[in-house]
Amino acid sequence: MERVFNFSAGPSMLPEEVLKKAAAEMLCYEDSGMSVMEMSHRSPVYEKIIADAEAKLRQLMQIPDNYKVLFLQGGASTQFAAVPLNLLPENGKADYILSGQFSTKAYKEAQKYGDVACAASTKEENFARVPTASELKFRDGIDYVHMCFNNTIYGTKFPYIPETEATLVADMSSCIISEPVDVSKFGLIYAGAQKNMAPAGLTVVIVREDLLGKARDITPAMLDYKLMADNDSMYNTPPCYCIYVAKLVYEWILDMGGLEVMKARNEKKAKLLYDYLDSQDYYIAPVAKDSRSMMNVTFITGDAELDKKFASEASAAGLKNLKGHRSVGGMRASIYNAMPYEGVEKLVAFMAEFAKNNPKK
Numbered sequence: 472m473e474r475v476f477n478f479s480a481g482p483s484m485l486p487e488e489v490l491k492k493a494a495a496e497m498l499c500y501e502d503s504g505m506s507v508m509e510m511s512h513r514s515p516v517y518e519k520i521i522a523d524a525e526a527k528l529r530q531l532m533q534i535p536d537n538y539k540v541l542f543l544q545g546g547a548s549t550q551f552a553a554v555p556l557n558l559l560p561e562n563g564k565a566d567y568i569l570s571g572q573f574s575t576k577a578y579k580e581a582q583k584y585g586d587v588a589c590a591a592s593t594k595e596e597n598f599a600r601v602p603t604a605s606e607l608k609f610r611d612g613i614d615y616v617h618m619c620f621n622n623t624i625y626g627t628k629f630p631y632i633p634e635t636e637a638t639l640v641a642d643m644s645s646c647i648i649s650e651p652v653d654v655s656k657f658g659l660i661y662a663g664a665q666k667n668m669a670p671a672g673l674t675v676v677i678v679r680e681d682l683l684g685k686a687r688d689i690t691p692a693m694l695d696y697k698l699m700a701d702n703d704s705m706y707n708t709p710p711c712y713c714i715y716v717a718k719l720v721y722e723w724i725l726d727m728g729g730l731e732v733m734k735a736r737n738e739k740k741a742k743l744l745y746d747y748l749d750s751q752d753y754y755i756a757p758v759a760k761d762s763r764s765m766m767n768v769t770f771i772t773g774d775a776e777l778d779k780k781f782a783s784e785a786s787a788a789g790l791k792n793l794k795g796h797r798s799v800g801g802m803r804a805s806i807y808n809a810m811p812y813e814g815v816e817k818l819v820a821f822m823a824e825f826a827k828n829n830p831k832k
C-alpha cells in the first residue's frame with residue numbers, strides 16, 4: 472500500500488528519508504553487525520550515537536554552552552512533576568499560564584508540590600487564543616513561570632515570549648525544531664519527541680546549568696535533572712532507538728539548511744491552509760488570528776455530523792487522522808516538519824471538493 476498523508480497530532484509523520492535510512496540500517500548499523508535496537512547503551516558505537524544526537528540538536532537549536540541536553544523517558548507528562556520537583560523549593564512559588572489542556576495538567580500536577588498560582592487563563596474562551604502579554608499577572612518572588620508554547624489540541628501558539636525575571640519553563644512538545652527559538656530566554660525547555668522529533672518514548676529536556684542541583688530530597692532519582700546530567704542521560708538505560716531516530720531527524724534538518732529553512736517550509740504549508748480557510752465561509756477556523764499555530768490547524772464546519780463525515784471521507788482519500796481531539800471535536804490538521812507541502816495541497820483540494828458536495832442545510 473502507498474504511504475498516506477498522516478495528519479496525526481502525535482505520534483506523527485517522520486520524514487521518509489529518515490525512515491529509509493533507519494530501514495537500511497535496521498539489521499546492521501555501520502560495521503557493528505547488529506541493529507541499534509540490540510546494542511548495549513554502554514558500547515562505544517552507541518555512545519557515539521547519543522553524543523552525535525546531542526551535538527546535532529545543539530547545532531540545530533544553537534543551544535548555549537551553559538545548558539544541558541537530557542534524553543529522558545516518561546513523556547512530556549512526566550515533566551509536569553519533574554519541573555516542580557527540581558525547580559520549586561519547599562516554600563517556593565511558581566506561576567502557570569493556562570492556555571490549554573496540557574498547561575492545565577502541568578498546573579494541577581505542580582499544585583501537589585507547593586504554592587502554585589495561575590498567571591492567566593483563556594479557558595473562558597475555550598482556549599481559542601493564548602493570553603496576551605498584558606494579561607499575564609506574575610507574583611513577586613516566584614521561582615519560575617511555566618507555559619506551553621504551542622497548544623496542540625486547540626491549535627494555538629504564543630506569538631511572543633513572556634517577559635519575566637523569573638525562570639521561564641516551556642513545554643515545546645509540539646513546536647520544538649519547527650523554527651528557530653532563542654533558548655537563552657528560557658531556563659528550561661522540554662518536549663515529548665513523538666510530535667516532531669522521533670518515535671514515542673523519548674523526552675528531551677534542555678536546562679540551564681545553574682538550575683541543576685536544587686531538587687527536593689523526595690525527588691525520585693529518575694526525575695532528578697542533576698543526576699541525569701551528571702550521567703549524560705545514562706543513569707539507566709535511555710530510550711536508545713528513539714535517540715538514534717532523533718539524531719537522523721536532526722541531520723535531516725541540518726542537511727536542508729537548519730531551522731530557518733525548516734521555518735520557511737512550515738510557514739508555507741500553514742499559509743496555504745490558513746489562506747484557504749480565510750477565503751471561504753464553509754469551514755470556520757476558531758482560533759484567533761494572532762494565536763494561530765503553525766503546527767496544528769483546527770477548523771470546524773459548524774455541524775458535528777458533517778465534521779464526522781469529513782474525517783471519514785478524508786481518511787478514505789488517504790488523508791488520515793484529521794479528526795479533532797476528543798475533547799474539542801471538529802477537525803485538526805497537524806502539519807509538523809515531516810508533512811510535505813503536497814500533503815497540505817491535497818488537503819485543501821479535498822476540503823474544497825467536500826464543501827461543494829456537502830452543502831449546509
Ligand SMILES: *Cc1c(COP(=O)(O)O)cnc(C)c1O
Nearest residue numbers: 546547548573623642644645663
Ligand atoms: C502531546 C503533548 C503532551 C503530552 O505528551 P506525552 O509525551 O504524551 O506525555 C504535553 N504537552 C504538549 C504540548 C503536547 O503536545
